[in-house]
Amino acid sequence: MMANVITEIRIERLTEDNFNSHSLDNFIRHQVVTECLRNVDGNWLLLPISFVEEWSLDKCREEASAIANNLSGNMIDYVCIVNNLGMRKFGFR
16 A cells, blocks of 8 residues: 655645634644753753643644634634645644
8 A cells, every 4th residue: 555645735824714613623633752942040951851742632622713713813824735635734923
């Protein structure tokens, strides 16, 4: 079986028409963290702190709602759509 091959990437601005509080329902947040920046006595240090971050459906909806609620405000977000497999969000404020 052939692995998914990226053949198309589109960048689009998120709007109220293409993003809502359920847009991240199929998003899988699984991030293994082994180091974290921490401020120690006014200095930023990269420390060996390990944990795994995983989002539940409720957390995905909480994050999506926060994004959706700011789309008409001062927040600009973009989405990267890969091979029409769905949305992969990245953005900035």
